Amino acid sequence: GAVVSQHPSRVICKSGTSVKIECRSLDFQATTMFWYRQFPKQSLMLMATSNEGSKATYEQGVEKDKFLINHASLTLSTLTVTSAHPEDSSFYICSAKDRGPDTQYFGPGTRLTVL
Amino acid sequence: QQQVKQSPQSLIVQKGGISIINCAYENTAFDYFPWYQQFPGKGPALLIAIRPDVSEKKEGRFTISFNKSAKQFSLHIMDSQPGDSATYFCAATAAGNKLTFGGGTRVLVKP
Numbered sequence: 001g002a003v004v005s006q007h008p009s010r011v012i013c014k015s016g017t018s019v020k021i022e023c024r025s026l027d028f029q030a031t032t033m034f035w036y037r038q039f040p041k042q043s044l045m046l047m048a049t050s051n052e053g054s055k056a057t058y059e060q061g062v063e064k065d066k067f068l069i070n071h072a073s074l075t076l077s078t079l080t081v082t083s084a085h086p087e088d089s090s091f092y093i094c095s096a097k098d099r100g101p102d103t104q105y106f107g108p109g110t111r112l113t114v115l
Numbered sequence: 116q117q118q119v120k121q122s123p124q125s126l127i128v129q130k131g132g133i134s135i136i137n138c139a140y141e142n143t144a145f146d147y148f149p150w151y152q153q154f155p156g157k158g159p160a161l162l163i164a165i166r167p168d169v170s171e172k173k174e175g176r177f178t179i180s181f182n183k184s185a186k187q188f189s190l191h192i193m194d195s196q197p198g199d200s201a202t203y204f205c206a207a208t209a210a211g212n213k214l215t216f217g218g219g220t221r222v223l224v225k226p
Contacts, residue, residue, distance in 0.1 A: 106158040
């Protein structure tokens with residue numbers, strides 16, 4: 001149990017375009033989802049926390065107008081990178097937790113490359 | 116106050132040996148300490164977790180030792196196997212809020 005999926009697994013786009021990444025909890029209801037960014041050989045950096053039906057809470061230094069997060073249902077959250085630029089190229093990972101335990105379950109990640 | 120410090124940054128161990136990774140924290144409000152294993156190009160996978168009311172937890176070859184007074188916890192991988200070669204992250208959270216991650220330890224198990 002506790003499976004989290006992400007789609008797509010990798011995406012290549014041109015500079016200036018927008019990219020949407022989906023995060024789904026497959027076998028549980030995720031009241032809270034988190035979005036992380038990870039650079040090579042570095043730890044995970046939390047970008048934002050989203051609760052179903054409410055606005056996301058962004059970490060300091062993360063542009064909320066650039067990284068749009070929507071958590072429309074208990075099983076789906078989306079991250080949209082708007083007007084992507086090469087510096088946005090990274091590994092984006094989501095995680096999800098339900099109301100109960102503190103455990104966060106992570107998705108497989110999405111590799112974004114902006115040309 | 117939110118930082119979790121992890122050491123070493125990298126570790127090489129022979130097959131069958133013991134891998135030991137240490138983490139230290141400052142925030143006494145932390146009440147849940149998970150360890151994650153991450154393979155290249157994959158998302159982190161929960162390995163084992165502990166709460167501060169327990170000093171040790173063992174699951175298979177993986178053991179967490181927790182020292183509340185020292186604000187330290189460690190992961191021991193017994194009988195290390197080449198398949199254990201991965202990056203390991205310790206983390207901490209308070210009241211089910213956001214995770215604070217350590218910097219990660221790259222473990223290489225040599226056959």
